[in-house]
Amino acid sequence: DQQVKQNSPSLSVQEGRISILNCDYTNSMFDYFLWYKKYPAEGPTFLISISSIKDKNEDGRFTVFLNKSAKHLSLHIVPSQPGDSAVYFCAASDAGNQFYFGTGTSLTVIP
Amino acid sequence: EPEVTQTPSHQVTQMGQEVILRCVPISNHLYFYWYRQILGQKVEFLVSFYNNEISEKSEIFDDQFSVERPDGSNFTLKIRSTKLEDSAMYFCASSAGQGIYGYTFGSGTRLTVV
Numbered sequence: 001d002q003q004v005k006q007n008s009p010s011l012s013v014q015e016g017r018i019s020i021l022n023c024d025y026t027n028s029m030f031d032y033f034l035w036y037k038k039y040p041a042e043g044p045t046f047l048i049s050i051s052s053i054k055d056k057n058e059d060g061r062f063t064v065f066l067n068k069s070a071k072h073l074s075l076h077i078v079p080s081q082p083g084d085s086a087v088y089f090c091a092a093s094d095a096g097n098q099f100y101f102g103t104g105t106s107l108t109v110i111p
Numbered sequence: 112e113p114e115v116t117q118t119p120s121h122q123v124t125q126m127g128q129e130v131i132l133r134c135v136p137i138s139n140h141l142y143f144y145w146y147r148q149i150l151g152q153k154v155e156f157l158v159s160f161y162n163n164e165i166s167e168k169s170e171i172f173d174d175q176f177s178v179e180r181p182d183g184s185n186f187t188l189k190i191r192s193t194k195l196e197d198s199a200m201y202f203c204a205s206s207a208g209q210g211i212y213g214y215t216f217g218s219g220t221r222l223t224v225v
Contacts, residue, residue, distance in 0.1 A: 043202050043216030098167050101154040
């Protein structure tokens with residue numbers, strides 16, 4: 001039962017352009033969402049979060065958008081840099097302890 | 112920057128053997144978690160731990176699994192009798208609070224059951 005879905009397993013973007021990573025969820029009780037970045041052989045690193053009372057949260061080059069009616073969130077990276085190449089996971093929670101993770105999207109930023 | 116430390120980085124064990132995965136969470140964090148990722152699959156929640164007891168656990172976390180905080184700094188995951196399907200990356204995480212704080216993950220222990 002996959003409550004959080006990332007339908008694009010991979011994405012390639014030119015350096016300097018925008019990267020858009022998408023995530024869909026099925027549980028309308030989810031009210032907190034996070035994005036993590038993961039490099040090979042490392043644990044996931046927290047990037048940015050958003051709660052359901054907001055529809056946008058920005059932190060430097062990273063912006064997360066939440067569309068509650070569509071049960072969809074996206075992560076925008078502008079401008080994309082080669083160091084952003086990693087696997088990106090979205091995760092969602094219904095304010096409990098447990099986060100549900102998507103399967104990840106592997107981003108490659110081409111210099 | 113504070114980090115979550117996991118040891119060992121790679122553990123190979125015989126099927127049926129007990130294994131203990133160790134984690135040192137960030138010192139002022141109160142919530143502790145274990146997640147795992149089977150190769151090619153999603154990151155899955157195992158268990159959360161707060162105030163010296165399990166606060167939530169998933170269906171994966173059956174009687175073969177246990178967690179312990181034996182002292183003020185370590186947080187361990189024990190698998191009593193390992194199965195081949197327990198082979199995965201196991202991530203420990205800690206957080207200062209629930210929800211809005213996000214987690215800090217360790218770099219993981221790769222468990223290989225042969």
